[in-house]
Amino acid sequence: MKPNILIIHPHDNVAVVLSALAAGETAVAQGVEGLPVLSDIPASHKIALEDIAAGGEIIKYGETVAVSTRDIKKGEWVHTHNLESKRWKR
């Protein structure tokens, strides 16, 4: 199956969704086979590659780009509803 998500850095715990995914579909990337998608995710938004506990770091580009505000399950949409900036509150 053609990849529909892109992992930018090997340390990342989120990937970029290449075209909109719906809950129930399967996410595929090089090295990731069959990750069940748990939420509807718009194109170019992020999907969790592993479970992230509340307060856990969101890692993209191999760096911390945000902190989760609640438990996020592997396969869930990761965006402003479940994370916050470490710096400015948005």
Add this chain to the structure above:
Amino acid sequence: MEAMTEITGYPRPNGTFGIRNHVLVLATVSCVTGVIHRISREVPEAVCVPHAWGCGRGGLRDVQVLLRVLSGMVDHPNVGAVVLIGLGCEVSNTRTLAAVIGDAGKPVEILNVQDDGGSLATASKGAAAARRLLEQLRTQRRVPMSWDKVLAGMECGGSDAMSGVTANVAIGAVADWLVEQGATVIFGENTEMIGTAHVLARRAKNDQVARQIEQMIDRAERLTQDIMGDMASLVISPGNMDGGMSTIAEKAMGSICKGGTTIINEVVDYGEVPTQRGLILQDGPGYDGDSMTGLAVSGSQLMFFSTGRGTPAGFPGLPVIKVASNSRVYAAMPDDMDVNAGALVEGKPRAALRDEMIDLMIRVINGEPTQAERHGMDVFTFMTVHPPF
């Protein structure tokens, strides 16, 4: 790929190499814009550069940048000879500029509209000088040059949600390859670094460079808050968020990744020529036109420029390789784009895209024109910090 990486250029007396050999016809001030346009129509092979500045701004910082930019254009390695068109009474008049330029190591002919018979006579003298200099430069030949003579600027503008996912990541991979070859890579846009001071400082060569990085980003952040007040958070806009970016740090990582992942050896001021090789940061604004000029005047002979919404912007006398972040804009603006990084989304391996970009860069260094260069899509603006008097 050893045999394929041979590059050539024009050696300059100061030790730099040009990858083009242009006659530059440069205005010292906005008042002579029409003269430059006339010369451009008469001698289309010359790189003719009018601009909106040169007078009316007396602040020390603006005068410093003005003189650095205009003299830097004359000194630029891709320029083999210059016709400088002045007015006579401006701040950056040709006497002041000539003193800043010193010995350029190349022919520099100077005309002033107030002394050379007015606009039409100056345009006709300027066109004749440009033709004569073009003839002189035709006898110069390219010679092999080493990668440590290459300085590449990395820029992004008209970004979209994929810019930081495809195009900038691909440009960063080329940046890492260039540094490995001994070349220099420079990028600026301090406002787009806000939120990543810890990441960039960690990669600094030493504590001094780390502190300079932190101070540069801190100044950019304070300036943004001073000017924008409560709107400062719009540095990450609602449109950015619709596109999937969630925080300023995430947006900034998507921007700084175009510089690659190597050690940061130096922080230079806007338009300042680096003294170190490898990866260099420039303390310059995020506005792409102003930023490109800073990178060029710092000595970049070529640039990579990522875009997602699509911009035709090139730079006078300097090849700009335009990298589309998505296949839609690559197809929609075929005369403006050189590389389709959107192919990553369709499953093209990252290494294959990088190698393709390196091949193209080598051909461009050796003389193949980029789209913006072929079509004359030059943009020339530069930074000012004060309002005009």
